Amino acid sequence: MKLLWQKILKQKKLFVIAILVVAAIAGGGYYYQNKNKAATVPQQTIEAEVRDLTSVVAATGTIKAVNSVDISSKITAHIKEIKVKENEQVTAGQELVILEDTALQAQVTQAKERLDNAAIKYQRTSRLTSIGGTSTEALDNASMDYKIAQANYDEVMSKLDDTIIVSPMAGSVIGKPLSAGELVAQGVNNPTVILTVADMSKMQIEANIDQTDIGKIALGQKVTFTVDAYPGKEFSGMVTTISRKATVSGNVTYYPVTIDVTNAENLLNPGMVARVSVIVSESQGVLPLPLSAIRSDKTGKYVVVAGPNGQTQNVPVKTGNTGDDRVEIISGLSAGDKVVVAQVKAQSQAQTGNQQGSRQGGGARPMF
Incomplete structure (x- = not known):
């Protein structure tokens, strides 16, 4: 009975060993099959072609x-009339703005009266001086009064002229002008801008x-x-x-x-x-490649060129100008060559497949 039991144990042990051998062979065959598949994973390539390359910043x-100018006033006054509208085309010398001039008109009248009186006084004093009827000092005073009156009149007339604002250039009215009735201030540093012509x-x-x-x-x-x-x-x-x-x-x-x-x-x-x-x-007429196709090592830059049967070869290249996402190939490559641009990605996918296959093979062993 003991001898029979030893014989049964021996046969069972041989059976277990046989199962393990079969499983190892199956797993190895699956790994070898997937390894060959990984080696033949298709790689993404592009065909080198002649084209133009532009580099930009x-x-x-x-x-x-x-050319644009802010239109402002030389005097402080209220706006009487805006004669143009936003986006309107204007010419050089065209009237743009009319300012209130009522007070200035009164000043002009007064200044004109003073000027006329000063002129009459000067003429009378000049005649008297010529016949010895008055002194030369009186003539000098009359002359000075006339000059002052003339200067005052010219100043008021200049201000009156400034109530009409014209365009210094041809162009368009940019933005909405101020409205009638608004007060505009003169100034050298910070004058009121009425409108802009550009x-x-x-x-x-x-x-x-x-x-x-x-x-x-x-x-x-x-x-x-x-x-x-x-x-x-x-x-x-x-x-x-x-x-x-x-x-x-x-x-x-x-x-x-x-x-x-x-x-x-x-x-x-x-x-x-x-x-x-x-x-x-x-x-113009160069061979540009995507930047992702250019590789480098200690010997310099190179590209991976795919042959007709799928084999690849590292080809040294010299690069030139760089565009947005491409670089000019000066030497080492010819039009029509197929260049690998996604080799690393393909290998990564193949490795992922191998890992999944290995796990699946391991999980199948209990079925034997």
């Missing part, structure tokens, strides 16, 4: 009129360029820009001024750049925010 800025045909953008990009900016560079008011429409301009005086905002240093733009369609308005692209380089 992006910034934002505010649009303003090149030449809308010539505009400028004041853009701030980051200090890391200012070295790429040069006078005469072409500029494209957009504004929110006209989605999808692109405007053009040119860099005309590069300031050397920095401004700091949010711990970032900027340099102001002035861009001249034309407003032939009369669509742009002062105060609009422009999203600017300064074209710093343009390359």
Whole structure:
């Protein structure tokens, strides 16, 4: 009986070993199969093709009129009449504003009377002096009185002329003018602005360029820009001024750049925010690749080129100008070459598949 029991245990042990061997073979075969699949995971490639490459520096800025003038008064007075409206086109010399002149008219009348009296007195004194009827001192006094009266009259007449305000330039009325009856004050430092006239045909953008990009900016560079008011429409301009005086905002240093733009369609308005692209380089007929396709090691830059049978090869390249998301390939690559741009991603997906397969293989062993 004991001998029989030992024989049964021996056969059971051999059976367990056989099960383990079969499971190991099955698991190894599954791993080998998935490993081969991982090696053949398709890689994302693009075909190198000849095209143009543009490199830009992006910034934002505010649009303003090149020539504009705030219309104010040379005297303190109430507005009698505004002769123009907002957005109205005006010409140089056109009447814009009439100020109240009732008090000035009375002053002119009085000044004219004093001037006439002074003139009569001077003429009479001059005749008397010529015949010895009075002294030369009296003539000098009469002459002085006449000159003072003349100066007073000229001053009042000048103020009367200032009640009619004309446009110093051709342009458009920007914004709503003040209304009749409002008091306007004269002043050199802070006069009352009645209205603004601007030449809308010539505009400028004041853009701030980051200090890391200012070295790429040069006078005469072409500029494209957009504004929110006209989605999808692109405007053009040119860099005309590069300031050397920095401004700091949010711990970032900027340099102001002035861009001249034309407003032939009369669509742009002062105060609009422009999203600017300064074209710093343009390359025509080159081989640009996405930045994600460029790799580097201690020997330099290279790309991974895929062959017709799926094999890959590292090809050293020399790069040139850089665009928004592409870089020019100067040498090492030809048009038509297929370049890998997502090799790392494909390998990562394959590795994930292997890990899942290994877990599934392990979970299948109890079925034997």
